[in-house]
Amino acid sequence: MTQPAQTGDLDAALVALPKVLLHDHLDGGPRPTTIVELAAGIGHELPTTDPQELGRWFVDAAGSGSLPRYLETFVHTLAVMQTADGLRRVAREAVLDLAADGVVYAEERYAPEQHQQRGLTLQQVVDAVREGFAEGEAQARAAGREIRVVQVLSAMRQADRAGEIAQLALANRDAGVVAFDIAGPEDGFPPSRHASAFRTVRDASFPATVHAGEDGGLESMAEALHVAGAVRLGHGVRIADDVHAAPDGSWRLGVLAHWVRDRRVPLEVCPSSNLQTGAAASIADHPVTTLRRAGFEVTVNTDNRLQSGTSLSRELGLLVREAGWSLDDVVDVTVTAARHTFLHDDERRALVERIVRPAAPGTAHAGRHRA
Incomplete structure (x- = not known):
């Protein structure tokens, strides 16, 4: 792929590229209009009822540098996701929004335990989300866009329900749930607090991805890998603390960085979100570029589309415009x-081919990327 000369050409090329999203929070992506409408129906007070103003409020609050204000944003999204109808609608619209952005496969994560304020059981939460995804996929297909969206179930690391959520994930492994995760504050709530839950999924040959290396450092990531048995790291950008450029242009890696790179552990990097949380100072200086150059398995993701005012195409576009990436880097x-992905190998191979074929006509890229 050649580099588009104009901004419009770049945006169009990025939206047209079939994309894969591994780290996106369902409660971090509702449409502002939907939040306003659902909040009115349940009497929940919002900072503003103007959808455009509300969208700006979410981005401003999430980027304010104030943790209480950042967390307040989720008070409002979670408030409208406490009924089966609300969950179905948010899930359906998430699929449609992702499909409109050219995403063909997405793993949406959320914590079922946070959606029980109005009496839903954990299984009812999972069922409502699954139904919403199915409705969204059918509507996208009718509009000529093929997309598949699956669930990653998160347990909140500051709570004590990880065992329940692990069992819930296993009970739904043949019904659209593909992995187990823990989310929430890293500091003071290490994966070892939930070692039993991770052992449960590991013994059942079920994969885990762990939020680590966003706020916490090397120790947090080491526990995610060695205690939790994570096969992917949610964020993982702090592994850059263990990576150093040598004067001759080579890379000097610490013990943990070598472990992550040598075993091809994927990093679920979310550039804009990292700026908001202080894990990076700018897109131009974001560790994702260093990590990719040093040979790590880097993926680019959105985290919370509403709070970051973003999409996957936008995240990739920022890296092209501000960090010097080429479209070949984007395809890679x-x-x-x-x-x-947490798909089976034959499905992964088909997905790779779906990306490579339109991105690079002929076989130029097919030889570079091995499924």
């Missing part, structure tokens, strides 16, 4: 994401 990390 997209293929990396496809290779590390």
